[in-house]
Amino acid sequence: MKKQNKSSIVWFILSVIAMIFLTMRVAMNWELKGAVLVFFILGIVIEIIWIAKNIIKFFREYE
DSSP states (O other): OHHHHHHHHHHHHHHHHHHHHHHHHHHHOSTTHHHHHHHHHHHHHHHHHHHHHHHHHHHHHHO
């Protein structure tokens, strides 16, 4: 269980870094902004759901 919690934390950190990197790329490519923004918003929504699921799972295992 400890290994699973550590891996989920690592995935969380990696996903945050990936999101920051995507934000930088979107900020640099203003021409693609319209098309990328839709995918970016969808990505944020999916990311929030995924993080929420992991946090709930983490607290259930921790108890």
